[in-house]
Each structure stands twice: as C-alpha cells, then as structure tokens.
Amino acid sequence: MEKRVTFKGWMLPLLLVAPQVVISAVFFFYPAGQAIWQSLFIPDPFGLSMEYVGLGNFEYLFGNRYYLASFVTTALFSTLVTLTSMIPALFLAVMADRLIKGAGTYRTLLIWPYAVAPAVAGVLWLFMFNTRVGVVAWYLGRLGYDWNHVLNETEAMGLVVVASSWGRISYNFLFFFAALQAVPKSVIEAAAIDGAHFWRRFFTIVLPLISPTTFFLLVVNVVYAFFETFGVIHTITSGGPQQATTILVYKVYADGFVGQDLGSSAAQSVVLLVVVGLLTVLQFRFVERRVHY
Amino acid sequence: MATVELRNIKKRFGKTEVIHGVSTEIDDGEFIVIVGPSGCGKSTLLRMVAGLESVSDGEIRIDGSRVNEREPMERDIAMVFQNYALYPHMTVRQNMGYGLKIAGTPKRQIAAKVDEAAALLQLSDYLDRRPKALSGGQRQRVAMGRAIVREPKVFLFDEPLSNLDAKLRVQMRLEIKELQERIGVTSLYVTHDQVEAMTMADRMIVMNAGRAEQIGKPLDVYERPATLFAAQFIGSPSMNVLDGRIEAGEMRLGSAALGPAPAGLPDGPVKLGLRPEHALPDPDSPLRLRVRLSEPLGANTLLHGQLDQAEAPFTACLAGVHRTNGSGEIIPLRVAPEAIHLFSPETGDRLN
Numbered sequence: 310m311e312k313r314v315t316f317k318g319w320m321l322p323l324l325l326v327a328p329q330v331v332i333s334a335v336f337f338f339y340p341a342g343q344a345i346w347q348s349l350f351i352p353d354p355f356g357l358s359m360e361y362v363g364l365g366n367f368e369y370l371f372g373n374r375y376y377l378a379s380f381v382t383t384a385l386f387s388t389l390v391t392l393t394s395m396i397p398a399l400f401l402a403v404m405a406d407r408l409i410k411g412a413g414t415y416r417t418l419l420i421w422p423y424a425v426a427p428a429v430a431g432v433l434w435l436f437m438f439n440t441r442v443g444v445v446a447w448y449l450g451r452l453g454y455d456w457n458h459v460l461n462e463t464e465a466m467g468l469v470v471v472a473s474s475w476g477r478i479s480y481n482f483l484f485f486f487a488a489l490q491a492v493p494k495s496v497i498e499a500a501a502i503d504g505a506h507f508w509r510r511f512f513t514i515v516l517p518l519i520s521p522t523t524f525f526l527l528v529v530n531v532v533y534a535f536f537e538t539f540g541v542i543h544t545i546t547s548g549g550p551q552q553a554t555t556i557l558v559y560k561v562y563a564d565g566f567v568g569q570d571l572g573s574s575a576a577q578s579v580v581l582l583v584v585v586g587l588l589t590v591l592q593f594r595f596v597e598r599r600v601h602y
Numbered sequence: 603m604a605t606v607e608l609r610n611i612k613k614r615f616g617k618t619e620v621i622h623g624v625s626t627e628i629d630d631g632e633f634i635v636i637v638g639p640s641g642c643g644k645s646t647l648l649r650m651v652a653g654l655e656s657v658s659d660g661e662i663r664i665d666g667s668r669v670n671e672r673e674p675m676e677r678d679i680a681m682v683f684q685n686y687a688l689y690p691h692m693t694v695r696q697n698m699g700y701g702l703k704i705a706g707t708p709k710r711q712i713a714a715k716v717d718e719a720a721a722l723l724q725l726s727d728y729l730d731r732r733p734k735a736l737s738g739g740q741r742q743r744v745a746m747g748r749a750i751v752r753e754p755k756v757f758l759f760d761e762p763l764s765n766l767d768a769k770l771r772v773q774m775r776l777e778i779k780e781l782q783e784r785i786g787v788t789s790l791y792v793t794h795d796q797v798e799a800m801t802m803a804d805r806m807i808v809m810n811a812g813r814a815e816q817i818g819k820p821l822d823v824y825e826r827p828a829t830l831f832a833a834q835f836i837g838s839p840s841m842n843v844l845d846g847r848i849e850a851g852e853m854r855l856g857s858a859a860l861g862p863a864p865a866g867l868p869d870g871p872v873k874l875g876l877r878p879e880h881a882l883p884d885p886d887s888p889l890r891l892r893v894r895l896s897e898p899l900g901a902n903t904l905l906h907g908q909l910d911q912a913e914a915p916f917t918a919c920l921a922g923v924h925r926t927n928g929s930g931e932i933i934p935l936r937v938a939p940e941a942i943h944l945f946s947p948e949t950g951d952r953l954n
Contacts (some may be wrong), residue, residue: 313753491952493685493687495684495685495687496688496689496690498652498654498674498681498683498687499681499683499687499688499689499748500689500700501654501673501674501675501677502652502653502654502674502675502681503675503700503701503704503748503752504675504681504701504704504705505675505700505704506675509704513700517691518690518691520691566769575793
C-alpha cells in the first residue's frame with residue numbers, strides 16, 4: 310500500500326519543496342533560459358553589444374562540417390565508453406557473484422576506482438601514457454610500438470575512452486552485482502536441473518532477468534559519456550588531435566570560452582539540451598514499457 | 603523409471619554435521635515422502651539427491667549407478683521447488699519446453715510434448731501466458747509440467763504445496779498423487795506436513811535432527827511408531843506421552859492400572875504413548891480427564907485437559923458431538939492395553 314501524506318494548508322508543502330525548486334530555478338531554468346536567449350544573438354567578444362540573428366547561429370552550426378564531425382565523434386565516443394564500461398563490469402560482477410570466500414574484499418577493491426574523480430583519472434592515465442615520461446608508453450616503445458596519442462587520432466580516442474570508462478566500471482559493477490544477487494537462486498537451480506550449463510543459464514535466464522538494470526545502466530552511461538567526461542578529455546587531449554576527441558560538450562567549452570564565440574556556444578548548449586531531453590524521453594518510454602518481474 | 607538408493611548419506615557444513623547417515627532403497631515407481639520438522643535436514647537430503655548440494659559421505663545411486671559426482675543435469679531428474687522457480691520472462695510453453703530445448707529436441711517434438719503435458723494438467727488455455735498472470739495453483743501445475751515433459755527417471759518435490767492456501771493444498775495433493783500413479787515415476791517428496799505424508803506416501807521417511815527416525819508405510823508408522831519422535835510427529839492431534847511405569851507385569855500410570863504389560867519387559871519407568879482417538883469414555887475407568895477446553899469439530903470432539911494421574915497435558919478425541927458442561931468437567935476414559943505404545947525413557951525407542 311502506498312502511504313500518502315495529506316496537508317491541510319498550502320504553506321508547509323510549498324516550504325518543503327522550495328529548496329528543490331530554488332535550486333532547479335537558479336542552476337537549471339535560469340541558465341537554460343539564458344542559453345536559449347543568447348543563442349538567438351551574436352555578441353561581440355567583449356560582451357558590449359549583441360546583434361539579433363534569429364536562428365542564424367543554428368543554421369551556421371548545421372552547415373559547419375566541424376560541428377557535424379563532432380556529432381559523429383560523440384556518437385563513437387559514447388558508444389565505446391558505454392561498451393567498455395559495461396561489459397567488463399558485467400563480467401566482473403558475474404565472477405564476484407560466483408565467489409563464496411573473499412567476495413567482500415574483492416567487491417571493495419572493485420569499487421575503489423569509482424572514488425577517483427574523472428579529471429584525476431584523466432591525469433593518472435595521461436601520466437601512464439605520456440609520450441615522453443609515461444610508463445606504458447615507454448614499455449610500448451620497448452616492444453617496438455611508437456605510442457603517440459598527441460599525433461595519432463585513433464590512439465587519442467582509445468586513451469580517452471579507457472580513461473573515461475575505467476572508474477565507471479566500478480559504478481556499473483555495483484549495480485550489476487546487486488541485480489545478480491536479486492536473481493532467485495531456485496530459478497538458477499531449476500535451470501541447472503533442466504540441463505543448462507553456466508553460460509547457457511547466463512544468456513537465457515540471468516541476462517533477461519537483469520535486463521531492467523542493464524537498460525538503466527545503458528542510459529546512465531550514455532548520459533555520462535555525453536556530459537561528464539569533459540574533465541578526462543580536457544586533461545588528456547584537450548579535444549585534439551585535429552578535434553578527433555572533441556565531443557559536443559567539449560566543443561561548447563572550446564568555442565565559447567576559448568574561441569569567444571558566445572552565440573554559437575549558446576546554440577550548441579541548446580542543441581545539447583534537446584539531445585538530453587530526447588535521451589530522457591527515450592529512457593522513460595522504454596522503462597515504462599519494460600516488464601517488471 | 604528408476605530405483606534410488608541412499609547409502610549412509612552424510613552432510614557436513616564445515617565441521618557441523620547436519621545429516622548423520624541416512625540409508626534407504628526406493629523401488630521403481632515408488633512415492634517416498636520425507637517428512638520432518640523444519641531444520642531436520644529433509645530438504646538438504648533432497649537437494650543432495652538433486653545434485654544441488656554435495657554429498658559429504660555415503661553414496662547415492664540412481665538406477666544402480668553412483669551419481670555423487672554428477673552434475674544435476676546429468677542425473678536425469680526433475681525437481682519442483684517450493685516457490686515453483688518458474689522463469690518469469692518466459693511463457694508457460696517456453697517454461698515447460700526449456701529443458702527439452704536445451705537437450706536439442708526438435709521443435710515439433712517439444713511442442714507435442716508440451717501440449718500433451720498441458721492437457722494432462724489442464725493448462726492448455728494458459729500456454730501463452732507469463733507466470734505472473736497465473737494463480738498459485740496454476741503456477742504449481744506449470745512447475746509440474748516442466749518436470750513431466752522431460753520424462754526424467756526421478757521426480758523430486760521440495761515442499762511444493764506450502765505456498766498454497768489450505769483448500770488448494772488438499773486439491774493439489776490429490777492431483778499430484780493421481781498424476782504420479784498415472785505416469786509411475788519414482789518420486790521423492792519433502793514436506794513438513796504429516797497429513798501430506800500420510801495421504802501421499804507409499805512409504806515415508808520420518809526425519810528428525812538429521813536422522814531417519816523411521817522408514818515405513820504410513821499406516822505402519824502410525825500403528826507402530828519406532829521412536830517417541832515418530833509417534834508424536836505422525837498423527838493429528840499428536841499422541842499423548844505420559845510418564846508411567848511397569849510393575850509386576852502391569853502398566854501403571856500413577857495409581858491407575860492400565861492392563862497387562864507385554865511379556866518380557868522388566869519393571870521400571872516407561873513412557874506411555876496414548877493416541878487421542880484411542881481414548882473412549884468408560885464410567886468404570888480409573889483414568890479421569892479434567893477438561894480444560896473442548897474443540898467441537900462436528901465429526902469428532904477434541905477434549906484438552908489433564909489426567910488426575912499425570913502432570914502432562916492430555917488430549918482425547920471422541921467420536922461425534924460431545925456436549926460438555928464447560929471447563930472443569932471430569933470424564934473417565936479408558937484406553938485398551940493393546941493400543942498403548944511403550945517407549946524407553948532414555949533412548950525414546952519403542953519397547954513393545
């Protein structure tokens with residue numbers, strides 16, 4: 310039974326939701342409104358005057374091949390980050406779920422990377438792969454491979470993907486592990502008696518049963534890859550080389566704060582806002598339709 | 603179709619031994635019920651037969667060959683779980699056909715077998731539903747169906763009826779028994795309900811604290827319980843056990859003489875077992891029941907109280923309606939000497 314609290318007056322409920330409303334207004338509605346407003350103007354670099362251009366900023370964006378390339382980069386980057394952070398996490402969770410002894414230690418150690426901030430993780434990976442002093446880069450050089458993510462676009466992409474996914478594996482692991490623990494043991498046993506070996510059981514019984522969690526993580530990780538990987542990219546590649554790792558959110562920063570093209574930057578924010586909106590709608594449509602066991 | 607042999611089965615979790623050596627031989631097609639209170643090891647024993655728990659000591663043989671080291675899937679058994687353990691994301695048809703699909707049975711054959719089992723279990727109309735759209739009794743039948751279609755050598759049931767309401771339980775009890783007789787598969791059935799054990803079993807294993815107290819036909823166990831535990835666990839309401847003694851060849855309870863003791867028993871204290879239904883009103887009897895509470899059930903009446911001669915509570919089950927004058931009424935009762943069970947006060951073993 311759902312418990313509902315009923316209030317007599319208006320004041321108390323209003324007071325109780327006020328903090329959330331204020332925070333949303335100050336940090337979301339106001340900036341979002343500002344972004345939409347600014348996207349319709351081209352200001353001069355000193356912010357002294359603004360010229361109304363209507364949808365001109367958007368027209369310019371979608372005719373700009375660098376911006377369109379950034380869309381492709383973002384799609385590739387977020388797909389790779391989502392896959393590299395979810396598949397190993399699921400694998401580790403399955404293994405941890407099978408453990409009987411030492412499961413606690415194993416779990417704790419697996420969760421640690423999540424405590425490292427993305428920018429710090431970026432710096433860690435940067436040190437390891439630094440073309441001059443990086444340990445891994447040096448060993449790769451000994452093996453005859455000339456690692457240089459500063460020049461090589463594929464290597465740069467690979468490095469930011471790994472650096473972004475690394476800490477994320479812990480987060481995903483936690484959710485997968487909890488989901489696996491919630492699968493009724495007797496269902497697994499029934500499948501074992503029905504003749505299914507471990508991996509067969511995993512693909513035909515376990516995976517479908519944890520699908521709500523998998524879908525949730527999919528959405529959350531895509532959103533993470535879209536927006537929260539800024540720190541990693543900024544510390545490792547700054548969007549280079551040749552914009553090979555410039556994802557949409559990085560381009561907002563680069564064009565607006567570095568390039569001082571505030572109108573275009575605002576328009577890009579609005580595009581991002583729409584993309585987030587679409588992703589969220591997609592998530593809810595999908596989640597609502599999902600069968601809950 | 604198979605025989606099952608348990609040879610001195612033991613189970614240890616770490617250093618704690620929970621099953622202390624159970625042995626029995628089960629004939630082809632026999633319906634064996636393992637009955638006992640919770641924590642007696644009955645489910646563990648069943649899970650060892652299924653291969654879900656390892657066997658610490660002893661040997662399990664199915665159809666004459668040792669299966670201790672075999673995986674559950676290699677034992678050719680099917681199990682019905684207490685919570686049914688249906689696959690929630692599959693339809694009834696897929697649930698029932700899962701085992702066959704894994705075995706690589708051709709699709710058409712699977713469909714035919716599932717249809718046949720569904721007809722047998724009156725599930726034909728529900729084949730395309732998911733388990734959550736079924737009632738408890740229907741889920742139970744799907745679990746049975748999943749077991750049947752694989753045509754295993756042995757059926758294992760782990761308290762399959764305990765999640766159902768009382769009425770449905772009685773109905774499913776009959777259905778399971780009928781079904782088992784029709785298809786004649788050797789079955790092991792675990793329950794804590796002695797009524798299920800009495801009504802369904804060809805033979806039952808009464809378990810207590812990891813030991814098989816008695817193995818036998820239900821009525822044999824009822825009529826000649828081998829131990830005090832079996833005596834009290836089987837039969838409802840349960841047997842009255844009173845501290846008595848044998849003196850000069852006569853069974854005595856306090857000052858009352860209950861009749862001649864069986865020959866060969868030495869004088870001394872004994873536990874007297876009196877079934878409630880064997881107590882008959884008899885104005886001449888020295889046993890007097892002081893009634894504390896009466897439970898009129900219609901077909902019979904349960905009288906709870908205490909005998910003048912004993913400390914322990916006593917329950918009598920009198921046939922028909924018996925109107926009492928309420929609490930405090932005194933009813934003289936007689937129990938035929940042949941119907942009295944004698945147990946050793948030290949070991950609890952049967953003496954007569």
